[in-house]
Amino acid sequence: MASLATNDLLRAHPALFDRVRLAIMAHLSLAKKAVDFTSLLTELQLTRGNLSTHMKKLEEDGLVRIDKNFVGRKPRTTYLCTNKGRKAVQTYLTAVEAVLKSSL
Amino acid sequence: MASLATNDLLRAHPALFDRVRLAIMAHLSLAKKAVDFTSLLTELQLTRGNLSTHMKKLEEDGLVRIDKNFVGRKPRTTYLCTNKGRKAVQTYLTAVEAVLKSSL
DNA sequence: TCTAGACTGTTTGTATTACAAACAGGTTTG
DNA sequence: CAAACCTGTTTGTAATACAAACAGTCTAGA
Numbered sequence: 323m324a325s326l327a328t329n330d331l332l333r334a335h336p337a338l339f340d341r342v343r344l345a346i347m348a349h350l351s352l353a354k355k356a357v358d359f360t361s362l363l364t365e366l367q368l369t370r371g372n373l374s375t376h377m378k379k380l381e382e383d384g385l386v387r388i389d390k391n392f393v394g395r396k397p398r399t400t401y402l403c404t405n406k407g408r409k410a411v412q413t414y415l416t417a418v419e420a421v422l423k424s425s426l
Numbered sequence: 427m428a429s430l431a432t433n434d435l436l437r438a439h440p441a442l443f444d445r446v447r448l449a450i451m452a453h454l455s456l457a458k459k460a461v462d463f464t465s466l467l468t469e470l471q472l473t474r475g476n477l478s479t480h481m482k483k484l485e486e487d488g489l490v491r492i493d494k495n496f497v498g499r500k501p502r503t504t505y506l507c508t509n510k511g512r513k514a515v516q517t518y519l520t521a522v523e524a525v526l527k528s529s530l
Numbered sequence: 531t532c533t534a535g536a537c538t539g540t541t542t543g544t545a546t547t548a549c550a551a552a553c554a555g556g557t558t559t560g
Numbered sequence: 561c562a563a564a565c566c567t568g569t570t571t572g573t574a575a576t577a578c579a580a581a582c583a584g585t586c587t588a589g590a
Contacts (some may be wrong), residue, residue: 339445345432348525415526419453422519
């Protein structure tokens, strides 16, 4: 039978098993407020296309909420970590910690 | 600018950015002994084809060693976590933990 | 007033890859 | 000996990560 730690790892949200999305979710859950597209872009050093598609997926999975508004005349897209997203990150962290501890 | 934690994550071994392989490696590094194909199969609930290709990749990357022998007349394949593999797992898990910690 | 360039992000094309179905070789069973 | 059962491997296909190309808007300069 698989160890508890390993099973928890497999049960964590699939979207978080990509390093870019994990980094995105980490930033968003830290912020506790909306973060805009450009900030994420420069912080994570991604291309716009790549970030755009990752955010779309995260929204589809309900881990973030996308808000679009205008600042002056310019479009501005911001992202907010949902409760579900925060929970997913927590679950993932817990699983990783469990593996870490049991491997000492 | 990307955080230090994020950079560490980017430097982790590419093979571990798949949840199944991560689970396999976590399992093998915890076992500290050879684990056979069938055990991994039932413990991780995978199909044979899927497990086979993942193990092949992990061997090619030097993270596991594959041993083949016979038990009675039946073939038996076992997998052993290499030092490189153990190191890779530690690096990955530590980096992930750092990223997530920075967001709490 | 044009024209070039910068700032929004999105859509598309491609190369990689995860996955299970199909396969193959030997073994046990009836 | 034929059928079912173990080993795992090879294969075809669907999904996906990524950046290039695209599209719309705004601003600056000649």
